Amino acid sequence: MEMYAESIEKSKFKSFKYKKWGNFKSLFRSCRHMGTYIWFEFKRKINNPKTLFLIVLMLVLSFQRIGHYRLEGAKYSSYVSFESYGESIENLGSILFQRYGEGSEKDRDSFKLFMDTGEQVKIAAKEEDYREWTRLSAFAALIYAKSAAYGEGEQEKESFKSEAIEIWNEVSNGIDYDDVDFKYGDKTAYKTSSDFHLSEARYYHTLYKKGLDPIGRNHINSITFLYRYFDDIIPIAIVFIVLILIFDNVNEEWSNGSLKLVLTQPLSRKEYLASKLIVGILYSLFIVLIPALIVLIGFGIVNGFQNYNYPVLYLGEGFKTIEPLPNYLKRDVDEKGGNDFQGISIYSNIPGPNSGLSNRLVLIPLYKFILLSLLLLTFCIIFYVTLNLLISSTTKNKIIAFTISGLITLIGTVYSQKWIVGDKYNLSPFTMNNPVRILNGTYNATALTASIVLLGSALIIFLCNNLYYQKKDL
Numbered sequence: 095m096e097m098y099a100e101s102i103e104k105s106k107f108k109s110f111k112y113k114k115w116g117n118f119k120s121l122f123r124s125c126r127h128m129g130t131y132i133w134f135e136f137k138r139k140i141n142n143p144k145t146l147f148l149i150v151l152m153l154v155l156s157f158q159r160i161g162h163y164r165l166e167g168a169k170y171s172s173y174v175s176f177e178s179y180g181e182s183i184e185n186l187g188s189i190l191f192q193r194y195g196e197g198s199e200k201d202r203d204s205f206k207l208f209m210d211t212g213e214q215v216k217i218a219a220k221e222e223d224y225r226e227w228t229r230l231s232a233f234a235a236l237i238y239a240k241s242a243a244y245g246e247g248e249q250e251k252e253s254f255k256s257e258a259i260e261i262w263n264e265v266s267n268g269i270d271y272d273d274v275d276f277k278y279g280d281k282t283a284y285k286t287s288s289d290f291h292l293s294e295a296r297y298y299h300t301l302y303k304k305g306l307d308p309i310g311r312n313h314i315n316s317i318t319f320l321y322r323y324f325d326d327i328i329p330i331a332i333v334f335i336v337l338i339l340i341f342d343n344v345n346e347e348w349s350n351g352s353l354k355l356v357l358t359q360p361l362s363r364k365e366y367l368a369s370k371l372i373v374g375i376l377y378s379l380f381i382v383l384i385p386a387l388i389v390l391i392g393f394g395i396v397n398g399f400q401n402y403n404y405p406v407l408y409l410g411e412g413f414k415t416i417e418p419l420p421n422y423l424k425r426d427v428d429e430k431g432g433n434d435f436q437g438i439s440i441y442s443n444i445p446g447p448n449s450g451l452s453n454r455l456v457l458i459p460l461y462k463f464i465l466l467s468l469l470l471l472t473f474c475i476i477f478y479v480t481l482n483l484l485i486s487s488t489t490k491n492k493i494i495a496f497t498i499s500g501l502i503t504l505i506g507t508v509y510s511q512k513w514i515v516g517d518k519y520n521l522s523p524f525t526m527n528n529p530v531r532i533l534n535g536t537y538n539a540t541a542l543t544a545s546i547v548l549l550g551s552a553l554i555i556f557l558c559n560n561l562y563y564q565k566k567d568l
Contacts, residue, residue: 127361128369135373139339145381148335152385155327156319160389163314163322176227176308180215183234187212190241200275207274208237224307231308232265232298237274239291244276250288257453258292261299293407293455300405300457309404316393317404317460323386324467325530332471332527333478333503335381340374340482341496345489363563367483371556374479379472402464405457409535413466416543419452419535420517455535463533470529470541473548477523478503480552484559514538523551 139145187209191202211234218227236258243254255271262271301308309318361369409419482499489495506524513520514531520538531537532544539547 124362124365128365128372131361131366131369132372132376135369136376139373139377140380144338148338148381149384152327152331152335152381153388155331156323156385156389159322159327160314160319176224177216177219179231180212180217180219183212183215183238184209185212186238204237204241204274204276207269208234208241211237225302225305228298228302228306228308229265229267232261232295232302233267235291235295235298236262236265239288239295240274241276242288242291254288254292258295261295265295265299265302296457297405304401304403306401306404315397316390316399317402319389319393320386320464321406321460321530323389324464324471325528328382328471329528329531332378332382332474333507336374336378336475336478336482337496337499337503339377339381340479341486341499342492343370343374343483344486345492345495364560367487367556367560367563370483371476371479374483375472375475378475378479382471382475402459402461404460406460406463407455407534408458408463408466409533409540410454410456412533412535412541413545414542415540416546418519418538418540418543419454421515421536421538422517423536424515452535463530466533466541467529470526470532470544470548473545473552474527474529477526477548477552477555480555480559484555487559487563521547523547 187205191205191209211230215227215230215234218224218230240254240258243250259271298308300306309315314322481502485495485499485502489498503524506522510520510522510524512518513522514525514537516538518538521543525537526532526539526544526548528537532539532541537544
C-alpha cells in the first residue's frame, strides 16, 4: 500500500513537472510569436509616410518654440541681466535701510551688508566671474530671507536658522550668522518672501557648489530644451500624435479583411491586442523622442554639450505620496500679474497671505528630472494608446473612429481643466499629459497619483477591450 501511495505521489510530481514545463513552453511560444509580430508591425509603421510627416511636424514645432524663447529672452534681457540683479538687490537694501534706519546698529549694519552684497554681485557680473556671482546671489537671498523671517517672530527665526545655517556657512565668506541680525526684521514681508528667497538661495547655492554658470529665464540650449520640450511642446502634441497613429490601428485590418488572416496565425486575440498596444507605445515614443534627440544633438554640436546637473524644482517624494500641493498659479496671476518662480506658485503651501513655498519642494539635477518626465510621459502614452485602441477595435469605419476618439479626448481634456487649479484633487487621466507640471507639483496631483490613474485607467480599458474582442464576430 505504501509503495502504491509513493508511486501515486511520484506520478503526480512528474505530471506537475511536465505540466509546468508545458506551460513554460507555451508561454515562450506566445512571446516569440508576439515578438515576431511586434517587430514586423513596428517596421511597417516606421516606413509609413505618417512617420516622416509627424517627425517633421514636431521639428517645426520645436524650432518655432525655440524662436519664441529666444525672442522673449532678447526682450527680457533688455531690462533684466545678471548685472541688474545686483542692482535690484542694492536698491531693495537701500529701501530697507531707509525704512529701518532708526533701528538698532545691527539692523543698519545688516541692511548695509545687503546693499554691499548687491554691489559685489554687479561687479562679479561685469567681470563675468559667475562662480562668485552665484555665491554672492545665494548670500544676498539668504540675508533678505532672514530679514523677512525675523519680521515673523521668534519661532520663525529659529526655524529659518535650522534651514539656512548650512548654506550660510558655505556662501557667507566667513561672516558669522549671528553677526547679521535684525531686531525687527522686514515687517512688511510675508512668510512667502522668506520661503521664496530661501528657495532662491538654495538654487544659487547648488550652482555655486557644482561650479555651474547661471542661465537666464528664457535661455535655450541643450540644457533647457528638453525641459521646455516636456513642459511646453509635449502636452500640446502628444494627444494628437497618438490619435493620428492609433485611430486606424485595428479597423484598417478589419475593413480590408487582413485581420482574419493575422488571427489564423498562432496568435490569439488577446495576444493580438497586447501586440498592438506595445507597437502603439513604441511607435508613439519613437515619434516623440526622435525630434527631441535631433534638436538636442544639434544644440550640442553648435553650443557644446552642457552640464545636466543643473538644479530643477521638484515635488519631493512625489512617487511615494498621493498628497498633492494646491495649485495657486492663477492666484499669482490675479494678485501679482504673473508668476516668476520656475512655474511654482508662491502660495504653494496653504491658502492665505502668510502661506509660503512648501518645504516639500526640493532641487534635483536636470537629468534625473528628464528621466522621471520620460517615465510619466510613457504612462500617459499607454493610457491614450489603450483608449484609441479600444475605439479602433469597436468601430469599423475609420472616419467614425477618428471622430469619436477626437471628441472623447477633447471633452475629457476641456472638462478636466477645472481640476488643475485651486485646491481641488485631480484624478483625471486627461490632465496627466504634462510630466513637468506633475513633477513640480502644480497639477493638483503627485507623480504617484498620476501613475496610478494613468496605468489603472489603461488596464481597465484594455480588459474591457479584450473582453469585447473575445466575443467579437470578425
